[in-house]
Amino acid sequence: MEIKDLNYCNMNTNTIEISSDDSDDDHKNENRYLPKPDTSPMEEDSSSSSSEDSEDSVFPSTSQTTTVIKSSQESRSSKTRKTKSRSSENKKISAAERQALKKKMAVERKAAKDANKVYKPGECMKHMTIEMHPVLLESWYCADVAREAAASGVKVRASSAICDPSLVLWTRTVPPTLTNNDGMMELSAPRMPCERALYVQRLEDAAPLVAARSLADSARQARALAGCPLTLVLYGVKDYFKKSGRKTVNSSNKIISEKDFEEAITDVLVSAACDTVRADTPNELALTIVRFTKAVAETPYKKARRAVDERAEFYMRGDNKKCVAVDKDGNGLGRLWQQMLAVLPMASLESSRALCARYRSPLALFETLLAPGGVAAVADVGVTRAAAPGSKARRIGPEFARKLELLFTATDGSTLID
Template identity: 30%
Template sequence: MRTAVHTISSDEESNDSLPDIGVSRKPITAQEEPETFTLSSDGEEDKNCHETLNSVVRENEIEDLQDVCEPGSLSYHIEDSSHILEEDHTGPHTKKRKSEEVRNEKEAKKRKREEERKEKEAKRKQREEERQRRAAEKAEAKAAKEAERTSKRALKPGECMKYVVVEVDRRLVETVAGSQVVGQLGQDGGGVRYRVVDAPVPAAVTFIRVNPLTLQESWAEEAVVVMGAEEFVEVVEDQIYGRALMDGRGLCHLCRTWQTKLHAPRLTLVVAGIDEYLKGQKSKKQHQVRSALLGVHGGCAYEHYNRIDIETALVMAQLECDVNHRLLSSPEKIATFILQVTKAVAEAPFKRERNEALFSWYAEGSSSGGVRVDKGGVGLLKLWHQQLRQFSLVGVEVAQAVAREYPAPRTLMKAYERCATSQEAALLLADVPIRRGTGVLASTRRIGPELSKKIHILFTSTDPDQSISQKT
């Protein structure tokens, strides 16, 4: 059966905004197809008709059509048409919104991946920095250990001479003794480095230490000054006979000046050829005395100084200025002595470190008197005897007597704790008998108060510096 077709037409001469609509009220059965509505325009096909229809649908003016139509016929198709129109008009916006959501989601994932990459990169850099830091610490520790090893090796007697430089004054080198000194240092001394300089003190020898790691030089506290016999005797006369107070040329004043100029508080004065000089002066005096006795004029003035004056001046310099001295007779001996001083200066840090005590007291390291104690406790009594025999004048009988009354140190400590006063505890062992010998020759004596007090101090004192012989 043919369905009714409703036509919406409009005349060009009509002034209405909407076309007239003819409606058929024939009901639609189940076997019949739904009515189809066709919108047509007699005039120009432009956009006015579509815009008008859309406005009618949006403003709910479709209700006028529902009033003249049967329920379920027109309304269904118009609603469906409006849905199609609405879907056609809103579809691009939905697609655009979905595309924006997809794009935003992709950008979010991309940002997340970028953040994860940056985080991994930061962790990688952190691990690299940590690895470099550990490597640097390891290298630094290795360098410090190597430097310590090098420093210790440089202090040993076989290597220390390489890190000492001897500076010899030019005026000393020009003498016979100076040439001997240079020869001893350069050859017999194992190749000790030396320099010829213009020292502030004539005929002075100074010493410089070289750091084995940084090769920096520093002045040593030791120095040697070589004086001739005639110059030395003049200084001694000024020191002994009071002229040092007037012109300041005494031996003590001169030694203080040398110490300041050479930056060497430990100064050694070497006097060359004093014995030969004194012998010559003695012969000269004897000649003068003989001439005076024979009535020969001239040379009657006597020298005021002698060996006692020289020794007195040297002792004064040693006490007041802490200056050592050597009276040497030949240039060879002077050169040998300077070489010995050089070795002493080089080995001084090693000997000082070796002789440093870690504690204010020390016990003997000898293990010859050790007592062996096994896991079963065999040997503890002998060890207790040995501990008691640490005291002077304590023999086997005394140790056995104390151990007989108190078999272990713990029993002795408990006995001390039971004493009412400290004086009673100090005299606890005074009356312990000591048996000596056997048979008819056997004798008995007491331990006595002094040893009893010493043992009490050993086991009860809390002062580590308390003397064990201190009277209580």
């Protein structure tokens, strides 16, 4: 029993020595006097291997350390590659999105440009169509309508759907757009009706209505059928009231006089709110229809321009004396800058030319006037009196230079330049 106890103590002390390097001296002394147990070679190998394993677990070998470092580097490099690939994918996505946005903006600009062409003067006539009933279009007094309309770029279409053969309507070709119809998205119609109509009638056919004082009622009914403001076009007024030297059958068939005709026109204007236009030849009638077509085509553009003009306190388009045209390429800016200087008090054509030759833009003159001694520099600008060689030159002068400084640098808009 004593030997077993001693062996047990010896095993405990050995374990303490391996696991801890900082063992006390007392334990070493005790271990020195204890007898060593009998161990077999297998136990020694196992003990040595276990000790080596424990040492390896505490202090890893160089190969293991190198393997760990390599694996960590590989993981870092893989993470870096993944990050770069993700960033490149994000860049590709953002570039694709930018390209798609550019294409979308280009399509929108093109659509807006095409939509503006529909109403722009000079281009709007190409998108207009005159719609007439076949009976009216084939009548002899409308024989020149197709020719004059084609010369103006307007299309003429015979429409039997018009309820009254004497009506003349217009439609405008517009690009289709998406519209909301009770929650359903639909494309708009390619043709848009215009809010104007003509009612063409021969005076011989309208004479019974004038005699019965019912021309205004007829115009009111025609306006209700058209659903828009109406203009009454009477053809052959001059021939109807033409007086000949001899009596004929037609002269005795006149049932109205010129006075009755004027009273009927006034009644149509007041009661039916319809104006009246006269035409005496087929070409004059055709030109009248084309003239109305142009007016109807330019109406939206003129209304939009009028809405912009009404925002100002004065009519800017009426104050256009001595204007200089500038095109989209900038041609004419130099002449405009010279004209701006020429209209100032104490300025002349020669002085404005001299200033424009020295200062190419208003910004250059403004920066010179802000600099110290700028007024004196402007005052010393030489002005040639005439183009003849040997002519004496004069200066701009300090007075005009002072006025230019006040004009360009004043911060109060109510400052008087005397």
